[in-house]
Amino acid sequence: MSNEDKEIETIPVGPLGLVPLKSCEELGKKVDAYLVRWRNARQSEHKDTLAFMGYEKDSFIVQSQINRFGTGEGKGTLLQSVRGKDLFLMVDVCNHSLTYSLCGMTNHMSPDDHFADLKRVISAAAGKARRINVIMPFLYESRVSHRDGRESLDCSLALHELVNMGVDNILTFDAHEPRVQNAIPLKGFETVQPIYQFIKALLQTETELKVDSEHMMIISPDAGGMGRAIYFANMMGLDVGMFYKRRDYTRLVGGRNPVLAHEFLGADVTGKDVIVVDDMISSGETVQEVARELKRRGARKVFVCATFGLFTNGLARFDRYYEEGMIDKIFTTNLVYQSPELLSRPYYVSVEMSKYIALLIDSLNHDTSVSELLQPSERIHRALTKHRAAQERN
Incomplete structure (x- = not known):
């Protein structure tokens, strides 16, 4: 069954809002295109009800921006209302191609800068969103996930910061040390294997x-x-x-x-x-x-x-x-x-990976299980069977 034909069994947590930060802009547009196509194509008697308000849109992207002062300090702004929305923020902390001006000099953005920008955008939501989810493919400071001697625990601290700011779910991919999720045992944390x-x-x-x-x-x-x-x-x-x-x-x-x-x-x-x-x-x-x-x-x-x-x-x-x-x-x-x-x-x-991320977002917004997406054994089996059949024909 294609995602366009998937039966709607639960109402969305809230109207979907996708907030790709500038570091994740290109990937965010691809994810948005999938979500728009699927939701416009789905047929359901429920789509015209109040609970599904805003289910079909030309784009689910909520525009945001980060303004910089001459000192390099920043300010995050959301350019559209997010009241009642189920927000999915996307950030690539490894995007070193972005720059900003610092006292007249050009600085390339580090993971610390990207993480600070993520917190700025979360802060700009100011408690108005119904739920905040963070999609951070490369988990910030994930190589500093356990302590050997007198060392900092940066990844655990970062997860605590996000949770304390109101983040409900964190999605990451192939975390260097998956057990870091133990730092936030009462919140949603998924590390996805591609x-x-x-x-x-x-x-x-x-x-x-x-x-x-x-x-x-x-x-x-x-x-x-x-x-x-x-x-x-x-x-x-x-x-x-x-x-x-x-x-x-x-x-x-x-x-x-x-x-x-x-x-x-x-x-x-x-x-x-x-x-x-x-x-x-x-x-x-x-x-x-x-x-x-x-x-x-x-x-x-x-x-x-x-x-x-x-x-x-x-x-x-x-x-x-x-x-x-x-x-x-x-x-x-x-x-x-x-x-x-x-x-x-x-x-x-x-x-x-954009289609996979869109599938995860769509499922989470409907508050349905993602276990089938996280354990893709059937899809892998089908792919291998198709490959072997093609080889036999040739």
Whole structure:
């Protein structure tokens, strides 16, 4: 059943309002287009009732803006009424392409700046909205989610701030440490795995792949990502392998114990297509070394699937690895900012997530379960069956 034909079984929590901050403007427009199309196409006797007021619109986007003073201080403003609305705020804390003026100098926005802007827009709602939901694909400070010694707990503090400001639900994707949700146990917190979107993009791009344990394998680049890799492997019916970092714990370099070698645990990868699964590509050094080791061990093709492609050290080394045949394709989502340089690379595939976000928003606005969306086993099974059937025909 398509989303246009979905039966309306519950009334909306309130009229839908979508507030994509400037950092998430492009993604927000795509999400809005899906919601507008679905809701205009649905047929129901209830759509003309008072409870469904504002259910059909040309756009659900509530315009907002952030004004800056010369000192760099900001002020958030909502340009339309939000009274009684079920608001969904979207923010990309990793969008470094945006700038502002600070004492005549140009400053690129940091995650701290984006989080501050999110709080400004929430504050501008001033308690008028019926419910406030935050969609933050890359969870702010998610790599600082637990304490080792005398360290700050930035992610937990940020979640507490949002809840204290009146936020009811927080949606994020592939949180670095999902247990951080324990910081706000009485509020809605969902960390979403985009595994179906990765599998769909992979099968559409590489149509000749044979998806079975004899020809393919899932690889975790480190011990911390093993749960993600096992989930991925179970969904696809494949074997899993893991690299772990052997470190020198006798010294510190840059605040960390240096890595001596990447050791591999798993079956033989000779002649197999392997998928390296991770939550993010930051500097990229880990996946680069893992790809080199896999090729040295005889892997046929190496694909990298990471939810967030940050590429903080640039693309030059990835270009070299692609030219040397170490990496065949890199898949990351459009949940965070993608530079034009990245999108132009022949080895890069952007995984579209706007429809998935629209489905989540539509379900939450109707106050219905999202468990089927969070556990997409049936959709993955259909995609794999379709792929295998196409291969048999050819």
